Amino acid sequence: MPEIVNATTGKLESGQPSLLCKQSMFARWQYIVRRLPLLQQDLEPDMKQHQLPSDLEHMLYNEAKQLSPTYQVAKDRLIEAFEMAKLGRWIKKPLEQDQFVCEILDADPQVLFA
Template sequence: VSNAELRQPGKSPNFSVNWIVGNTDLEVINATTGKQTSGSSSRLCKHMFYTRWAKLYGKLSTRVQSHGEVPSVYSEAKLVAHPYQSVKQQLFKAFQKAGLGTWVKKPPEQDQFPLTV
């Protein structure tokens, strides 16, 4: 095969593409950096989701925390989301019960970033 663009088995592409229904913009992400080709953060990165969640959280009349403040660190927000934690544990148990092994945990420092809006 002489076409360099054809997929090589065992080798992942160095980019990914995402789009949103109703939006004509494609987002091309560098697989090495996780950022757009322009250098800015992806609309699908944890920080962007956290920022959007915090804005919605601030509009709620009932709060997860008694004092009603948005957690300042992403990992804290995940810890106080009790339904999320419960479902996550159920998923891990289901994987083990099905003989699929244990969930590989990422380094905790990946979720220890502050909210900057």
């Protein structure tokens, strides 16, 4: 079902966050990570520094993104490709924009993954 987003607030007309917003994506990531407890045990020795905190509710969105070296490499490659193709420079947003905790706690998975 399509979502109608208020361009001023970035939320749905109902006031709820969109399924595509960072807050919703972060909630889905936290939901999945909580159900993969064995993942941390299988980390390579050099990846131990990237372990998840025991209290995910206080983790910031930008901290979660930094835990994924694959994401960081893919983003760097995309930025390089844009520059090489002369498509312009990647516009960096203020760091504060990604410094938030997930406000969608204990959501029904049927709603999170609708």
